[in-house]
Amino acid sequence: MTRPFLLLLVLLSAALAAPAQSLPDFASYPVYHGPDLGLTWRGGRATLRVWAPTADALRLRLYVAGTGGIPTADYAMTKAQAGTWTYALPAGTTGFYSVQATIKGKQMAEVVDPYAHAVGLNGLRGAVLNPALAAPPAWADDRRPALKQATDIVIGEMHIRDLSMHPQSGIRAKGKYLGVAQVGTRGPGGVATGLEHLVELGLTHVHLLPTNDFASIDEAAPASANRYNWGYDPLNYSVPEGTYATDAADPAARIREFKQMVGNLHGQGLRVVLDVVYNHTADAARSSFEQLVPGYYYRHRPDGTLSDAAACGNEVASERPMVRKLIVESVAHWAREYHADGFRFDLMGIIDMETMRAVRVALDLQDHSIFVYGEGWTAGPSPLPEARRAVKANVGRLPRIAAFGDELRDGVKGHYARQNEPGFASGHPGLEESVKFGIVTATQHPQLDYSKVNYSQAPWATAPAQAINYVACHDDRVLWDKLVVANPGASEAELIRMDLLSNTIVFTSQGVPFLPVGDEFLRTKGGSHNSYNQPDSVNQLDWGRKAKYQSVYDFYRRLIALRRAHPAFRLPTTAQVQRHLEFLPDVPAGAIAYRLKDHAGGDAWQNIVVIFNGNRTAVNVPVPDGKYTLVLSGDQLNERGIGKVEQSGAALLVPASSAMILVQ
16 A cells, blocks of 8 residues: 555654664564563452563553643552563552653653553553443443355445544434444435445445554544544554544543444444554654664664655564564454454555464454455565565465455556556456456466466465455545546446446455445545545545435445355355356457356356456357346346346347346
């Protein structure tokens, strides 16, 4: 992911983080294996343990509030095993805390310990609060919705604030966790909005853009201020963001309301995916990492400066044992305490493979159905060799971890950065193999010519569930805006046909489909290609468009229902894809046709013929002889059939920029 919007952070980090003249031997640092870093609770009494192996001393300070004031207590922590320092707080202690290290005679800044699970305003101090006690009613009874297999997943990506901020959303707690949790909401024309919309659409998983505590928004600012950020600038890895709570200054409120959101989503049959950003921090120089163990948590270039594969000023050294421990335990905490059902790793290609495998193991100890996926690339070079990192090319060595398939994304809609360049769905030539690569979900298939695939000249997934198929996400232009800019002069009707074709390809391909919420009613951001901090008027979901484009929305809803009803589109193994999916021969350029044959996956339909015509004109496509029921043609979709087709030697005329599905 490229992030020009974080240029200010890059410059700030460069200015504040003076290059080290010589780096310590980090491999010699002691490794603590215990489960009790951070605050742990026994009998209502808290003990703090902090890893700071190079510190001469460590002090714990208590405060009444999360910001401001003077310490109410100041304790010298005790040096303990493996570079840790501990202190048992007096029984009944409440309020907030920070720690301050002295390293080589220098007094460092006061910071929150990296394992904090509750914080005060703006995440500046930890809270003396047992997060297990901050739960909504019936939280103990919350259960994950059933999930048979990973290829059954349908992901919808959304931002907490976007869902509710439109004046006509019908949601009371605008921009809040509780807004996502609200049921029974209606918008313009009586259309379902918010949580009701997510359920109605047919999603299985709701992917939330970062909800951990991040740095770019001042939680102390008035609620009326028009503040917005995607949140890819992590401050505290294991604490919910405060701006989405009704009271950011109350550590319990953000925990309790987050859990209420998850519980309500679960209650409606939706699983929750958290977008996690363990590849960098917002500001290296002032981070808890640098103030407690200078240099250890970050990778460096040979000259001692911070390396920057994240394009955010720094990258985290996940391969070091204590960094890996922090990441793994943070993920496990979100799954255990907040019942998270999945994790999307931002710039997963920066994280080393051993850490990702450890994440998978830790989650399996809780629930094998928890889904893990991420971006299999970086935003810049990293000093850690690519052979050790979780990039797409290495996904085959990361069982049950998935990556985004940008081959299909850019094959269908056009290059993500060359915004004026159209894709297969808009008639751009030469992209058929890239689209077919996504149809077989980046796995090995005997009929593909991998030399013609746009980004990968070899399969990188060993199982269908290891590839996420999509044509748009929060990054870059939304699908509708991309189609508009890449197809000047096209009418609205033509653009809608391209839009429907684009996601028909996604939802009939093997693997795991992914949709940014709002694309199903032609969401627009006014052409913005990078709305990370733009106002709600740009980012909010305009529920009036759902009412306006109700027929488009109904098509998407039926398309998702079709996928969920037919296992032929959700084959769980590569062997099944190879056996049951065959591409048809003699198809014109700019078109793709394939058949799912012999009751693929146990489907009730014996044979399914899928045709995509990306050309701006109609084409004739040869189809195997036989009698068929037409279930999808362009913007018409009915699982019970919209007509009959009998093929006997003649080719089938497929309209411009459209898909067809015929079944036997």
